[in-house]
């Protein structure tokens with residue numbers, strides 16, 4: 001059996017690990033256009049500031065490929081898939097035959113076709129090379145001000161990593177609030193306050209209309225709709241990701257916004273599987289299929305695909321949108337349905353402690369379908385499990401809302417009363433990442 | 435009190451093979467909330483956390499019911515562990531011992547695992563930006579928390595043994611209260 005996997009990230013790793021649980025003999029070939037061993041994609045921004053070095057950037061140890069008997073073809077792009085003759089075509093025309101194929105090509109950053117998008121100093125932030133280019137730029141050029149277009153997950157993860165960078169950043173966001181696809185106004189307001197306090201400029205309800213360049217073609221400012229100009233020497237475009245499906249043209253694999261798969265991660269073409277950021281996943285709480293580009297789903301779908309490719313019958317029950325983000329000293333989690341405006345079918349409970357803690361639970365009848373946790377994230381996983389399982393909630397909802405369903409205070413007092421307490425919990429600011 | 439019936443062959447086999455399992459079984463009904471396990475844990479892991487004095491990787495929660503029910507909370511070492519699935523750095527991985535363990539030097543404190551643990555057994559320690567969880571102490575013959583637990587609410591034994599013990603406890607209680615034996 002010859003397994004070919006296109007892509008070398010979370011999905012591919014999941015697939016290899018599950019294939020090898022069932023099949024020690026088959027040949028596994030990983031093809032990726034990135035020239036690196038598998039690395040932690042979300043950590044590329046940490047790498048920029050040096051808080052994570054090359055070794056820590058690796059998602060699996062160096063001997064992982066050898067241990068799992070995987071052949072890699074890195075730095076090689078697949079341009080076409082020919083299911084009838086069971087092979088894929090590389091950029092240089094070479095073909096690679098497969099018995100089972102997994103498409104794990106993830107997403108690529110969407111670069112809006114605005115004026116000046118090709119200017120020097122405009123970056124995406126989706127792969128290690130993007131981070132390397134950005135790094136080279138800020139260390140060569142004199143960058144005092146930077147603009148990040150799109151206040152989504154990637155943008156906010158940039159701040160976590162760029163604490164301590166000597167650049168004044170401004171956020172430009174089309175929606176009326178930051179992280180508007182996941183946060184309601186209250187939560188978003190709390191995060192915005194922290195951004196402002198940290199000296200980050202926030203321009204919401206703003207459309208980036210053009211990137212202005214100097215004579216050498218380098219970024220000098222960004223112009224917003226309405227005429228405002230923000231001077232800057234670097235721009236990061238983080239408006240969103242699109243599934244990487246160009247290679248499927250003419251292959252007969254069904255693509256909607258992402259690749260369409262069944263609950264076993266099979267495409268409509270026999271022997272061809274797809275998983276991760278490139279597919280449309282069943283969303284348990286929104287009850288529809290769409291692209292949910294997060295790594296836990298990528299890895300677990302990869303595993304399901306791997307098992308099924310190796311001959312097992314595993315079902316994927318679907319996923320939910322999940323975000324976890326430490327922003328400065330505040331931790332933030334969102335799960336499932338979080339935006340509840342104009343949703344009379346949902347019951348919303350909120351709990352707020354000044355500017356520090358915000359917890360919101362969203363119920364549909366007797367099921368928990370979503371949550372936002374700001375400041376107090378303890379036991380977020382219990383809520384996630386409740387949402388994913390869609391088990392009826394019989395527990396006191398108010399107690400759930402306040403946090404721990406079990407009384408954490410009693411535990412802490414008891415702990416503090418002990419003589420040999422070595423450390424006492426105080427809700428303090430998070431350390432910068434080492 | 436009824437003395438337990440002489441062991442069956444099955445029970446003998448279980449006892450014999452019990453040492454080959456590494457599950458830390460929680461028998462919540464036996465927990466008195468004394469926190470000895472918590473202290474033992476703190477001491478055992480202190481050297482791994484130079485940034486801040488230790489927080490235990492096990493905790494005891496008290497449910498809000500009359501009389502108090504104590505629940506020791508620690509990693510259940512899930513078969514298909516959500517914390518491994520959600521780990522963005524690959525620092526949380528099942529090692530050769532069979533336990534899901536954490537390479538703390540690689541953890542960046544993204545809390546993806548805290549968001550995913552259905553047991554709430556992972557502690558986000560903001561001060562050191564590490565997500566701590568019980569790593570099974572597989573380098574010990576018996577994990578320190580288990581050694582410390584006098585009421586034997588924490589035990590290292592196989593599930594079958596555990597279930598058998600529970601059934602016998604129950605039978606003893608029924609005999610004592612209902613039948614007056």
Ligand SMILES: Cc1cc2nc3c(=O)[nH]c(=O)nc-3n(C[C@H](O)[C@H](O)[C@H](O)COP(=O)(O)OP(=O)(O)OC[C@H]3O[C@@H](n4cnc5c(N)ncnc54)[C@H](O)[C@@H]3O)c2cc1C
Pocket residue numbers: 006007008009010011012031032033034041042043044045076077078079104105106107125126127153154157244247275276277278293294295296298323324522544546
């Ligand atoms: C800055 C940043 C921060 C993030 N933070 C989080 C977070 O906090 N939490 C979270 O859950 N998720 C986060 N994500 C998303 C997460 O990284 C993705 O969900 C995950 O990487 C998806 O894995 P994948 O294997 O499906 O695809 P990808 O990681 O996108 O990998 C696909 C690979 O396939 C390669 N490829 C594509 N086309 C071809 C081709 N034709 N030929 C050969 N190779 C090809 C690509 O180059 C790439 O290497 C973040 C992403 C970024 C960029």
